[in-house]
Amino acid sequence: MSNPLQPVLQAQGVGKIFQEGVLQTPVLHDINFSLNPGERLAIVGASGSGKSTLLHLLAGLALPSVGEVFLQGQAFSSLSEAQRSKLRNQHLGFVYQFHYLLAELTALENVMLPLRIARVPAKLAQQKAQDLLAAVGLAGRVAHKPSELSGGERQRVAIARALITEPACILADEPTGNLDSKAAEQVLSLMLNLNEQFNTALLVVTHDLQLAESLGSKIELVDGQIQRGIDAHA
Numbered sequence: 001m002s003n004p005l006q007p008v009l010q011a012q013g014v015g016k017i018f019q020e021g022v023l024q025t026p027v028l029h030d031i032n033f034s035l036n037p038g039e040r041l042a043i044v045g046a047s048g049s050g051k052s053t054l055l056h057l058l059a060g061l062a063l064p065s066v067g068e069v070f071l072q073g074q075a076f077s078s079l080s081e082a083q084r085s086k087l088r089n090q091h092l093g094f095v096y097q098f099h100y101l102l103a104e105l106t107a108l109e110n111v112m113l114p115l116r117i118a119r120v121p122a123k124l125a126q127q128k129a130q131d132l133l134a135a136v137g138l139a140g141r142v143a144h145k146p147s148e149l150s151g152g153e154r155q156r157v158a159i160a161r162a163l164i165t166e167p168a169c170i171l172a173d174e175p176t177g178n179l180d181s182k183a184a185e186q187v188l189s190l191m192l193n194l195n196e197q198f199n200t201a202l203l204v205v206t207h208d209l210q211l212a213e214s215l216g217s218k219i220e221l222v223d224g225q226i227q228r229g230i231d232a233h234a
């Protein structure tokens with residue numbers, strides 16, 4: 001659930017310098033943007049431009065060297081690691097290039113898992129998982145294991161799993177990177193539909209400029225800095 005007056009995710013003056021011994025590697029510099037409830041944003045950039053590092057910071061998996069990341073108005077740096085992880089689990093859903101579904105579980109069980117971990121009663125979790133699998137067009141595949149699904153279907157299960165906790169925002173890292181063009185198109189249009197249906201903000205890191213364009217808003221990272229363009233969000 002989100003407060004309509006507050007950005008879901010906000011980066012303020014974010015910089016990251018990796019330090020190994022005396023060696024300093026500056027990777028991100030003065031990143032500023034915010035993502036409001038239900039908004040969509042692509043982050044594009046060449047290999048090594050800092051996209052994955054930024055995604056880590058936005059998820060609170062690491063802290064910036066300077067600046068601050070806010071999730072639902074809370075500054076990650078003000079929280080303990082356990083509190084950061086609780087905040088992340090509450091408000092963010094993740095979709096990766098590889099689906100990370102558990103091979104021995106059915107589609108339904110995979111989608112239910114985040115709720116079972118959160119100790120939601122099985123019956124309720126099952127109902128929600130069934131509804132979400134129907135919403136991603138897989139009502140007829142609930143009993144299939146990942147090996148019995150196509151690449152596109154597996155990614156749709158992963159999207160359903162990311163949505164089951166009703167996150168305010170989905171962070172997706174090359175969500176169509178492993179798919180052929182037809183499956184990639186289906187997964188993209190599904191994500192756009194779900195973004196509208198559930199008002200879930202959507203932030204996608206990608207190399208794919210066509211995918212980025214279809215999100216309607218993008219920022220480009222060049223050597224760790226936001227390249228300001230006409231549709232820059234910052």
Ligand SMILES: Nc1ncnc2c1ncn2[C@@H]1O[C@H](COP(=O)(O)OP(=O)(O)OP(=O)(O)O)[C@@H](O)[C@H]1O
Binds near residue numbers: 046049051
């Ligand atoms: N732990 C680390 N220590 C030192 N340098 C790092 C570390 N992690 C990343 N880097 C450097 O930071 C830069 C940005 O890396 P990052 O993985 O964020 O790029 P990216 O845009 O996601 O690239 P790709 O598209 O290839 O995944 C790279 O030059 C990388 O070598």
